[in-house]
Amino acid sequence: MLDLKLEDIDGILVRYNVALEKEMTPDEAAEELYPKDELIYPIAKSIYEGEEEDVVDGLKAAIAAGKKPIDLINDALMIGMGVVSKLYDDGIIFLPNVMMSADAMLNGIEFCKSQTTEVPEPKGTVVCHVAEGDVHDIGKNIVAALLRAAGYDVTDLGRDVPVDEVIEAVVKDKPILLTGTALMTTTMYAFKEINDKLLEKGLKLPFACGGGAVNQDFVAQYDLGVYGEEASDAVKIADAILASGNDIEKLRAEFHKH
Amino acid sequence: MVKKYTSMAYAKADDMLFGNSKYPVKAGLGLEIGAGYTTPELNYAPRPQAGKSKDKLIKEYERITTDAMARMVQIGAPSIVLETEHVEQMSNNPDWGGAVAHAQKTIMEEYHDEYGIKCALRHTIGDIREDRDYLQLRGDKYTTFMEAFEQCAQNGADMLSVESMGGKEVFDYSILRNDTAGILFGIGVLGSMDMEMIWSDIADIAKKNGVVAAGDTDCAQANTAMFIAGGLLDKNLAHTTAIVARAISASRSLCAYEAGATGPGKDCGYENTIIKSISGVPIAQEGKTSTCAHSDVMGNLTMQCCDLWSNESVEYHGEFGGTTVQCWSETLAYDCSMMNTALKLGKGKDLRDILTLSDKYRDPQGYVLAYDNAYKVGQAIAKDGNNNYLRSKNAAIECCNIVEEGINSGKLRLTRFETNALAKVKADLVALTDDADKFMSESLTKYKQEVAVFRPENYGL
Known part of the structure; x- marks a missing residue:
């Protein structure tokens, strides 16, 4: 096959990660x-x-x-x-x-x-779920692990979670943040239903959404939505809520980068 | 009947070229895939609210199909494949999938009759074999899963595919913990076992209905690794680890063709060049034209040996240049026009090498998947072709050796982190037994204990 000379490669591509390591x-x-x-x-x-x-x-x-x-x-x-x-x-x-x-x-x-009967002081609870109809959960698993690692109590509802089950968990656990992940365009529509049912019940909390087909434009369509581009954003959003409150517009100003 | 590959379809890597496969496949309305020309394969996703009812979904796919076919004749494209990847409603309710296939094929037939455009419809059934908590590969959902293939085959789909999920529960756990044995067990052993089962049945359905059992992809595992690995600056997974998972996935996805599939392999199977080298089946690939769906670091390279050239997936909506399916099918068609021109001028191999070289040294993933190196991984698989475990391990070790050669040449430049990750993976692999039974026994014990959602009965174990 044809090949490039070693000295020609840098003009075609740059390994910025090697250069900056x-x-x-x-x-x-x-x-x-x-x-x-x-x-x-x-x-x-x-x-x-x-x-x-x-x-x-x-x-x-x-x-x-x-x-x-x-x-x-x-x-x-x-x-x-x-x-x-x-x-x-x-x-x-x-x-x-x-x-x-x-x-x-x-x-x-x-x-x-x-080793003790004492109970640790909770930092706050986050409810995590994968949208109804969607079974792709590795992203949610990363989100849950990072949140736990940051000291949050996580209620992990798993994958393919019916809308009403999410609402029940929010009512029961009173989280500071709800997260939802989805890979498919057709399943992420459930986020909007969750948003509407939460508002019907007068529950106003940030609802951080992300994953495969989810994008900022979609999440910004419903009142409680805050878009998370990376799994680690869930922790940053939770930290921001603890530090400065749960004003969704403020959170969007910080996390909606596009 | 599963017949394993123990030799290479091509005598040498240089014999592999886009638009040409050793065993072309006739499909649909006048199309022959891998028979000397490339064809665009358009993939799309309905808008979120379209899944609310069967009627809404059918209407959405009718709009998609009409838009795409109209644009293809407007720009004079000689051929097109449409790929419908099922949303879950279409596979969980097989009559929905069948109805969508029928609606799409009706429109495609009208265009074929009026303009003579060569076209075919691929339906990729969703792997619905799981419930809330566990994979349910052999449980109640298997009947529905097969019925979804049957309905699509009966109602207009010309090619049947799936992105199957066998082994994913162990893989997902292992990839996030740098557990090389678990990656090998999930993809190479469990994934292969499941592939052999489902593809024997899919091939039977295809044969009965006179359609094509096309192929699979390790999207659920190797692509998960690739996406977690991300771009050059992402810090989620070493790219050297991701390419080892990919090499193993070739051994696993090959099982479809050993069980009766004939190609074209699925677009997102970045392992497909390796598979083509062993099996000679035509393949679909995606790269720079699938940036609408995801980013990768080998956008041109993947075109090197493709027979269908795909955009992976795009949500259906409007853009300045028309609907997304019109814009992306047009882009694909012009790429195919370029490749087909090169073939006609006798410059196909030059273009292939230019495409390959433009990405070969960008990243270890592209380096190993460059057709010359992909061929070497193919040889490592075929060497022990009868043993799913051993050939997967061979592929992984060969992959490590290839990356090391690239580093030593000075052309493939990696971070210390990636080099260290490579050394760890290789050391892990070299330490593994050559005895498949022993590996199975040890892995069963370990992952039953460590992975709460792993159910050996899913694999008949």
């Missing part, structure tokens, strides 16, 4: 962010490494040294996950690392809960 390795970057406390450090590091058993071992050691299990959720597990989230946001580590760290962190939270 940071010198520091992910491990080195993580090391700079870990807390220095000798009991917390191994827990945070084990979360970054996604090692569930090491996280529990670290928690046991901290509890044995006098730390309260309930405090370790915020003071160790969330701190470790914060390191991971920052590295992901900075483009230093990739999504699978976050997912494995989230698994390790959630396992750690369950362990802490099992």
Whole structure:
């Protein structure tokens, strides 16, 4: 076959990611962010490494040294996950690392809960679902994992969720945010029905929608809709609600980029 | 009867070319796919509210079909394939799918009769074999699933396809955790088992109704990996991991042709060049003309060996230049006109190489799928063609070797992250057993424990 000379390739394409790759390795970057406390450090590091058993071992050691299990959720597990989230946001580590760290962190939270009768202070609940008629749920699974990793309680309704079931969950759990994902143009129409039924009941909360065929123009057609382009936007939207309230126009101003 | 491929359809990679397949397929109204010319394949999605009723949906597809056929004759395109990917209502209610096929084919026949335009209708049935919580590959929905093929075949569809989902529950879990064995198990083992089952049945339905059992795609898995991997700057999945999933998917999608399908393979099967090298079936591909549906990093390269050239999918609505199906069918048709001109002038291979080279060094995915390297992956599959596990593993290892060669040549430039991910995947693969039974046993134990939604009975296990 024909071929290009090595020196000709740069005129045809540019690997911007190669050109811009940071010198520091992910491990080195993580090391700079870990807390220095000798009991917390191994827990945070084990979360970054996604090692569930090491996280529990670290928690046991901290509890044995006098730390309260309930405090370790915020003071160790969330701190470790914060390191991971920052590295992901900075483009230093990739999504699978976050997912494995989230698994390790959630396992750690369950362990802490099992060691105490105290109940952790909730940050807020988010209800997640995949539109009725749609079974494509990997996007929703990523959204749910990232939200949990950020400390939110997630009610995961699963996929192919009937409209009325979504409404019931919102009534019952009083979330700060509802998320919906869809891959197909014909299933995402359910978002509008959910929007209308929520408003009929006087329930006004941000409804973050995204996924395959979903676009900003469609989501902006219904009153509660806030478009999320990336799975990680769900966390940013939830954080924005906690920080500045649930005004949908404000959220749209921040997250509607097109 | 499943007959596995153990040799290559083409003696050498250079024999592969767009518009030409070893085994052309006659379909529809005067069309022969892979018989020396390329044909546009238009794909579309109805507007959101069109799914509210059967009548609304039929009307929507009538508008789509008429618009597209009218534009094709307006610009003098000699041939067109329309592909209707079912919305769930059409597969869950097989009579809906049949009615849409009938309505579309009626319009296409009118255009064929009046203008002589060669055309065919592909219906891609939705893989509806699941419920809220689990895949239900062999459960109650299987009957409905097959009935959907039957209804479409009886009512006007010329080619039958599906984007099947076998193995996706394990794959989805594994791809987000860099679990190489799980990716291989989901696509190469579970996916292949399901493909062999469904495509034997689809081929029977096609044969009974005198239509074409066309082919499948690993959209549910390899494309999921490709989309998560995204563009050059995205940080969700290493592109080197995504291309390993793709190489494995060729072994899996090949099972359709081993079970009786004849092509053309589905457009979004980016593994299709590998499959063509082994099987010689015609293939549909998509690339720069499917930017309406998604972005990829090999928009020209995928055209290299296509027989049908597709836009993947576009929602039906108005644009400045007409409706979307008119705009995109026109773009596809002009691309095909360019390829067909090159073929007539004896310049087909030059154009093929230009298309390939314009993307080959952009990304490891395009590098491996470049036809010369795709052929090597094909050889790795055919070498152990009778063993779904071993050939999938071969494909994955060959893929890693090809990327390493590219890096060593200096032409394929990757980030350290991608290089490290490649090294991890290769080390994982090399450590795996060559014994398919042992791999199956170990994987069953592991994923029954780790993946809550994995049900071995879906695969007869």
